[in-house]
Amino acid sequence: xxxxxxxxxxxxxxxxxxxxxGQWRAPGAVPRAYLDPAYWRDLAVLxxxxxxxxxxxxxTLGVYDVHGGNADAALRAxxxxxxxxxxxxxxxxxxxxxxLGFGVTASATYEQPYLxxxxxxxxxxxxxxRVAWNIxxxxxxxxxxxxxxxxxxxxxxxxDHAEEFLDICYQLxxxxxxxxxxxxxxxxxxxxxxxxxxxxxxxxxxDGIFQSEPxxxxxxxxxxxxxxxxxxxxxxxxxxxxxxxxxxxxxxRKSVSALHDALRLAGRAPDSVRTFAMFTVIxxxxxxxxxxxxxxxxxxxxxxxxxxLLSGWTGIDLSRYGRDDALEYxxxxxxxxxxxxxxxxxxxxxxxxxxxxxxxxVGGRGPVIAGSAEEVADALQHWVxxxxxxxxxxACAESPRTYADIVRYLVPELQRRxxxxxxxxxxxxxxxxxxxxxxxxxxxxxxxxxxxxKAAPGAGx
Amino acid sequence: xxxxxxxxxxxxxxxxxxxxxGQWRAPGAVPRAYLDPAYWRDLAVLxxxxxxxxxxxxxTLGVYDVHGGNADAALRAxxxxxxxxxxxxxxxxxxxxxxLGFGVTASATYEQPYLxxxxxxxxxxxxxxRVAWNIxxxxxxxxxxxxxxxxxxxxxxxxDHAEEFLDICYQLxxxxxxxxxxxxxxxxxxxxxxxxxxxxxxxxxxDGIFQSEPxxxxxxxxxxxxxxxxxxxxxxxxxxxxxxxxxxxxxxRKSVSALHDALRLAGRAPDSVRTFAMFTVIxxxxxxxxxxxxxxxxxxxxxxxxxxLLSGWTGIDLSRYGRDDALEYxxxxxxxxxxxxxxxxxxxxxxxxxxxxxxxxVGGRGPVIAGSAEEVADALQHWVxxxxxxxxxxACAESPRTYADIVRYLVPELQRRxxxxxxxxxxxxxxxxxxxxxxxxxxxxxxxxxxxxKAAPGAGx
Numbered sequence: 058x059x060x061x062x063x064x065x066x067x068x069x070x071x072x073x074x075x076x077x078x079g080q081w082r083a084p085g086a087v088p089r090a091y092l093d094p095a096y097w098r099d100l101a102v103l104x105x106x107x108x109x110x111x112x113x114x115x116x117t118l119g120v121y122d123v124h125g126g127n128a129d130a131a132l133r134a135x136x137x138x139x140x141x142x143x144x145x146x147x148x149x150x151x152x153x154x155x156x157l158g159f160g161v162t163a164s165a166t167y168e169q170p171y172l173x174x175x176x177x178x179x180x181x182x183x184x185x186x187r188v189a190w191n192i193x194x195x196x197x198x199x200x201x202x203x204x205x206x207x208x209x210x211x212x213x214x215x216x217d218h219a220e221e222f223l224d225i226c227y228q229l230x231x232x233x234x235x236x237x238x239x240x241x242x243x244x245x246x247x248x249x250x251x252x253x254x255x256x257x258x259x260x261x262x263x264d265g266i267f268q269s270e271p272x273x274x275x276x277x278x279x280x281x282x283x284x285x286x287x288x289x290x291x292x293x294x295x296x297x298x299x300x301x302x303x304x305x306x307x308x309x310r311k312s313v314s315a316l317h318d319a320l321r322l323a324g325r326a327p328d329s330v331r332t333f334a335m336f337t338v339i340x341x342x343x344x345x346x347x348x349x350x351x352x353x354x355x356x357x358x359x360x361x362x363x364x365x366l367l368s369g370w371t372g373i374d375l376s377r378y379g380r381d382d383a384l385e386y387x388x389x390x391x392x393x394x395x396x397x398x399x400x401x402x403x404x405x406x407x408x409x410x411x412x413x414x415x416x417x418x419v420g421g422r423g424p425v426i427a428g429s430a431e432e433v434a435d436a437l438q439h440w441v442x443x444x445x446x447x448x449x450x451x452a453c454a455e456s457p458r459t460y461a462d463i464v465r466y467l468v469p470e471l472q473r474r475x476x477x478x479x480x481x482x483x484x485x486x487x488x489x490x491x492x493x494x495x496x497x498x499x500x501x502x503x504x505x506x507x508x509x510x511k512a513a514p515g516a517g518x
Numbered sequence: 519x520x521x522x523x524x525x526x527x528x529x530x531x532x533x534x535x536x537x538x539x540g541q542w543r544a545p546g547a548v549p550r551a552y553l554d555p556a557y558w559r560d561l562a563v564l565x566x567x568x569x570x571x572x573x574x575x576x577x578t579l580g581v582y583d584v585h586g587g588n589a590d591a592a593l594r595a596x597x598x599x600x601x602x603x604x605x606x607x608x609x610x611x612x613x614x615x616x617x618l619g620f621g622v623t624a625s626a627t628y629e630q631p632y633l634x635x636x637x638x639x640x641x642x643x644x645x646x647x648r649v650a651w652n653i654x655x656x657x658x659x660x661x662x663x664x665x666x667x668x669x670x671x672x673x674x675x676x677x678d679h680a681e682e683f684l685d686i687c688y689q690l691x692x693x694x695x696x697x698x699x700x701x702x703x704x705x706x707x708x709x710x711x712x713x714x715x716x717x718x719x720x721x722x723x724x725d726g727i728f729q730s731e732p733x734x735x736x737x738x739x740x741x742x743x744x745x746x747x748x749x750x751x752x753x754x755x756x757x758x759x760x761x762x763x764x765x766x767x768x769x770x771r772k773s774v775s776a777l778h779d780a781l782r783l784a785g786r787a788p789d790s791v792r793t794f795a796m797f798t799v800i801x802x803x804x805x806x807x808x809x810x811x812x813x814x815x816x817x818x819x820x821x822x823x824x825x826x827l828l829s830g831w832t833g834i835d836l837s838r839y840g841r842d843d844a845l846e847y848x849x850x851x852x853x854x855x856x857x858x859x860x861x862x863x864x865x866x867x868x869x870x871x872x873x874x875x876x877x878x879x880v881g882g883r884g885p886v887i888a889g890s891a892e893e894v895a896d897a898l899q900h901w902v903x904x905x906x907x908x909x910x911x912x913a914c915a916e917s918p919r920t921y922a923d924i925v926r927y928l929v930p931e932l933q934r935r936x937x938x939x940x941x942x943x944x945x946x947x948x949x950x951x952x953x954x955x956x957x958x959x960x961x962x963x964x965x966x967x968x969x970x971x972k973a974a975p976g977a978g979x
Contacts, residue, residue, distance in 0.1 A: 070640065072706055081706065088702040092643040094613050118632070120727050128709065128727055135706030139731040142633075142640040149609040149644070152555050169628060171579070171664045172603075179531065179602040182553040183610070203632045205723035241549040245533055245542065245596030248589065262666035266581050266589055270600040 059476040060441050063448030063490075064468075065160065065333060066104055066460055069115045070143045072135035074453040076337065076421035078362025079134050080354060086455060091141070094149050100457050101150035104157055107464030108478050110490060111158030112150065113191065113280070113300070113333075113450050114143035118167060119199025121369035124361075125376040128199075131369075134362025144176065151184040158486035160189035160280050160298075165219035167195060167204045170261050174229045177277045178269040186273030186485030186495055191280040192295065194219050197369060216287045221258040223295055224510065227503040228254040230276045231496075233267035246270065255509040274485045274495050276503055284312065292330075293319035294502055297491060300450055302335040302423055304416075309334050310444040317445070325500050331447040331490055334440065335423035338451055339459065340466045344429045351419070351427035354454045358418035367417050380411030419454055430470035438476060520937040521902050524909030524951075525929075526621065526794060527565055527921055530576045531604045533596035535914040537798065537882035539823025540595050541815060547916060549596070555610050561918050562611035565618055568925030569939050571951060572619030573611065574652065574741070574761070574794075574911050575604035579628060580660025582830035585822075586837040589660075592830075595823025605637065612645040619947035621650035621741050621759075626680035628656060628665045631722050635690045638738045639730040647734030647946030647956055652741040653756065655680050658830060677748045682719040684756055685971065688964040689715040691737045692957075694728035707731065716970040735946045736957050737964055745773065753791075754780035755963055758952060761911055763796040763884055765877075770795050771905040778906070786961050792908040792951055795901065798881035799912055800888035800920065801927045812880070812888035815915045819879035828878050841872030880915055891931035899937060 068074070071091055073081035081088040090096040104112055120128040120138045131138040147159045159180075163173055180188045194215035195201070201209040210218070238250035253266050281296035283289065284303075292299050293316065301312045317327035339354070341347035364375045406412075419425055426436050440446055453459035471477035487494035497504045529535070532552055534542035542549040551557040565573055581589040581599045592599040608620045620641075624634055641649045655676035656662070662670040671679070699711035714727050742757035744750065745764075753760050754777065762773045778788035800815070802808035825836045867873075880886055887897050901907055914920035932938035948955035958965045 081702070088706065089700075094609065094644050098613065118729070120729060122727075128712075132707040132709045132712060132727075133705040135702075138727075138729065139700075139707070140729045141643065142637045145605070145609045145637070145640050145644055147609075148555065148606045149613045152559065152610045152613065167630060167633065169630065169665065171666075172628065176603045176606070179606050182602065183555050183606055199726050202725040203729075204630065205632075205725075239550075239600075241542070241596075244594040245549065246593040246600070248593045251589075251593060264663040264666075265660050266583075266593075266599075268579070268581060268599065268601045268664075 059438060059474055061478065062437055062441055062471055062476050063110045063331065063333070064108075064463070065111045065113045065448065065450045066100075066109055067113045067115065067335065067450040067452045068456065069137060070141040070146060071137050071139060074456055074459070075115065075137050076366075076423070076452040077354065077358065077419050077454045078136035078366065079357060079359025080455045081135055082357060083455060088135070097146050097150050098153045100460065101154050101157055103457055103460055103464060105154045107460070107468045108481065109157060110448070111160055111189065111486065113160040114146065114162060115191070116140065116143050116162040116164075117197055117200060118164060118195060119197040119201070119203050121197070121365045122199050123372060123374055124365040124368035125374065128365075130361040130365040130376075134359035134365065136359065136362035136365050144180070147180055147188065148183055151187060156187075156481040156489070158187045158189060158278070158489065159184060160191050160278070162191040162193055164193050164195040165222040166210065166215050167200070170222045170225040171229065171263050174226045174267070175269050178230065178272045181272035181274050181277055182269075186487070188274070189278035189280050189298065189486060191282065191300065192219065192223070193282070212285065213287050216291050218260045219291065221261045223503070224258070224506055225254070225256050225261055225263050227276065227506040228256055228508060228510075229263070229267040230271075231504055231506065232508045234271050236271065239270050252508060257511040259512045274487050276497050278487050278490060289315055289319050292316060293323040293325065296330055297487070297501075298331045298333060300333050300335065301446075302421075304422055304424055306440055306443055309440065309446060313445045329491065329498055329500070332445070333448045333450045334444075334446050335421070336437075336449040336451055337420035337423060337425040337454065337459075338433055338463055338467065339425070339427035339454060340430055340433045340462050342429070342466065344432060347427040347429060351425065351454075354419050355415065360414050360418055363414045363418040366421065367413060370422070375410060375414075378410045380409060380414070382410045384408040384410065384413060420452055423452060430466040433467050434470045434474060434476070437471075438474070520899060520935055522939065523898055523902055523932055523937050524571045524792065524794070525569075525924070526572045526574045526909070526911045527561075527570055528574045528576065528796065528911040528913045529917065530598060531602040531607055532598050532600065535917055535920070536576065536598050537827075537878075537884070537913040538815065538819065538880050538915045539597040539827065540818060540820025541916045542596055543818060544916060552602070558607050558611050559614045561921065562615050562618055564918055564921055564925060566615045568921070568929045569942065570618060571909070572621055572650065572947065574621040575607065575623060576652070577601065577604050577623040577625075578658055578661060579625060579656055580658040580662070580664050582658070582826045583660050584833060584835055585826040585829035586835065589826075591822040591826035591837075595820035595826065597820065597823035597826050605641070608641055608649065609644050612648060617648075617942040617950070619648045619650060619739070619950065620645060621652050621739070623652040623654055625654050625656040626683040627671065627676050628661070631683045631686040632690065632724050635687045635728070636730050639691065639733045642733035642735050642738055643730075647948070649735070650739035650741050650759065650947060652743065652761065653680065653684070654743070673746065674748050677752050679721045680752065682722045684964070685719070685967055686715070686717050686722055686724050688737065688967040689717055689969060689971075690724070690728040691732075692965055692967065693969045695732050697732065700731050713969060718972040720973045734956055735948050739948050739951060750776055750780050753777060754784040754786065757791055758948070758962075759792045759794060761794050761796065762907075763882075765883055765885055767901055767904055770901065770907060774906045790952065790959055790961070793906070794909045794911045795905075795907050796882070796884035797898075797910040797912055798884060798886040798915065798920075799894055799924055799928065800886070800915060801891055801894045801923050803890075803927065805890045805893060808888040808890065812886065812915075815880050816876065821875050821879055824875045824879040827882065828874060831883070836871060836875075839871045841870060841875070843871045845869040845871065845874060881913055884913060891927040894928050895931045895935060895937070898932075899935070
């Protein structure tokens with residue numbers, strides 16, 4: 058019996074595919090479709106027809122301005138710039154669907170915990186339990202400056218902030234209102250079953266009753282994507298789904314394994330967390346048609362946009378190097394690990410800056426596969442079997458085309474193989490994803506949070 | 519030619535009518551309808567059928583806990599508790615309508631300016647220019663504590679914060695992107711037409727390019743409701759629509775007149791701002807039917823819920839007084855003006871605490887009128903003619919019933935009199951409301967903001 062493969066679409070509220078700069082220039086493309094509610098509604102309906110688990114919305118809070126020291130390349134290419142707020146897309150897509158889940162990125166570094174907790178509870182009500190939070194701590198210095206901070210906080214300090222942020226959210230979501238607090242009879246809510254949260258942390262505080270009655274999932278499904286040691290520890294404590302981005306099968310296998318070790322260390326069952334790898338799939342009626350289309354995407358990809366993205370991800374200004382410069386010449390402390398991952402793709406090859414840009418120009422740092430439904434299904438099943446993955450977060454070359462082809466060609470093939478759902482399970486997104494719920498599992502720390510907390514003076518978390 | 523009367527519906531993302539505690543107990547009412555997206559979608563469609571200008575969503579960020587020193591009465595009555603985030607309602611309602619505008623309350627005291635500016639721009643894109651911001655500075659101490667603050671900031675200090683908040687938003691909305699920056703041709707956006715905002719205030723800072731391309735209105739329509747001296751000065755600087763809440767015609771006339779004086783002082787044309795008064799209208803096929811329904815609402819109104827609201831608005835714990843205590847016994851510095859307004863309703867009468875609670879139990883501190891379409895139309899036209907008002911923000915006793923009756927009975931009567939639109943004007947909400955736009959008027963300070971600003975050390979705004 059083959060393992061079930063789960064698919065999410067991976068997008069941002071920006072021009073075209075956020076990992077395929079320049080494809081909005083293709084004939085027939087609608088460059089500003091992201092501003093049109095009908096585009097998002099129709100996309101959600103398509104994904105639900107194709108049995109996708111969810112739509113995963115990334116976000117950044119600043120432009121990519123490492124390349125050349127400015128945002129020119131990103132703006133010209135429409136490379137994750139402009140970038141709108143992803144949250145308003147959810148109510149309009151959920152109103153047109155019944156099962157599709159919605160994962161949305163929000164920053165524990167810049168949001169206000171009480172306001173964000175209430176926003177998620179509101180969305181969880183309006184979607185009838187189909188919302189997930191992709192917890193990020195934000196990595197762009199441009200975002201820090203937009204928020205009025207002189208510079209980005211240190212990486213581990215951002216995670217310390219995030220721990221407090223999550224603790225406040227858990228208290229509001231899980232502890233302030235009992236399950237039977239809302240009676241909507243003689244009284245609307247019974248005050249004896251509602252308690253104020255007292256939390257006095259080093260970075261965040263709150264003191265009061267949560268304003269929102271419990272939503273179907275209470276705590277939204279928690280996604281996390283951090284790959285650093287601190288990030289994996291954070292994921293092991295909080296995440297229910299982990300989003301992995303590595304270019305190689307070996308890299309994904311190592312990440313899945315490291316996560317499972319960290320979960321055991323944290324006292325949580327490894328199979329209580331679903332893992333999704335970033336992937337781009339170009340599928341068509343024939344292998345030739347798919348490969349020709351990928352070749353066309355690579356041809357029209359905006360390399361300067363790709364350089365803007367890769368410079369932002371690595372912190373290395375790639376405008377200072379030529380296409381033929383070898384990758385080792387741009388190794389720095391900041392960017393080494395990110396760029397080194399390319400050489401792992403094919404250790405025998407001498408990777409140049411140009412090779413790296415060609416690689417990220419379609420699909421970012423994730424793998425890209427183009428082929429017939431059989432070829433793609435073979436590949437995805439191979440990745441799942443060899444790594445322990447549960448599924449894929451699928452970026453696109455163009456939207457909705459990339460997803461329409463997956464729904465048309467790949468999904469039926471996976472279904473024929475018994476490796477893909479033929480109908481949705483009932484229940485909230487947590488129940489669909491984890492087979493349990495609708496609330497956090499008993500071994501999740503969010504359910505064991507004390508109602509009152511005060512940080513020791515000067516102590517770390 | 520009678521003056522055109524404009525109508526907005528006035529609601530919150532809470533149980534039933536937010537100024538009519540306890541009506542969710544009525545036979546046939548659906549107490550938890552506010553959690554159902556279909557409720558909001560159908561309401562928006564109804565309001566658009568009735569030619570309403572907009573739907574105005576209030577918000578608070580804390581529960582009403584002055585009464586008895588706790589939130590018990592508010593929670594039992596469902597009196598603005600629970601309270602969900604209003605923002606997620608907008609995309610689902612705008613997707614079902616074409617003309618209806620959406621005013622939403624957000625706090626310049628607790629939100630983050632860059633994040634809020636991007637959220638409004640996103641909504642303005644998705645609604646095709648139909649969004650307004652009701653700028654508040656938040657008055658509940660419970661909200662301050664939820665946000666991790668020990669106590670509410672002083673009233674005027676909150677307005678100083680808000681001035682900086684608005685200045686940052688104006689720079690992001692009006693100055694960062696030229697009108698022709700987005701080309702979606704050879705380049706997506708031309709960097710030469712996009713500039714970073716540098717703002718270094720005493721309370722808020724930002725430094726960078728706005729991530730969102732200009733939306734149809736750029737700056738959302740700006741609503742404001744402050745009635746204090748500082749609040750009126752703020753409105754005269756920023757507001758394009760002002761929301762007035764006074765129980766008497768004389769009070770509204772005085773407020774309109776004070777606003778017009780302040781606008782002239784600020785160098786803006788008095789007729790560049792639309793004024794809306796809070797009102798509750800119960801209309802039915804006959805005068806008797808309407809008055810009987812109001813009597814039933816008063817009968818089943820939750821007086822404890824009303825006391826929770828009035829205690830929160832005035833800062834006076836009304837649980838310490840009996841129904842028969844005269845209003846003068848509860849005068850304090852904090853609450854005097856708010857309670858004194860009742861005695862102006864009928865100076866000859868000896869107002870008791872019970873009278874005040876009966877008054878606010880349906881419609882809050884705004885007037886309530888029940889009658890036939892002819893009677894209500896006469897009254898509304900009288901208010902407009904005598905005060906200079908442009909229209910009404912209509913609260914409800916029950917929703918959608920109150921609004922359905924207005925659409926069915928009152929709107930056709932006002933149309934017969936030539937005092938109500940028979941079709942919507944085209945264009946953005948600003949163009950519909952002000953007859954000009956789609957952007958801020960040239961005499962609005964938001965268009966004249968410098969791109970770069972640094973507060974003098976220690977100086978006030």
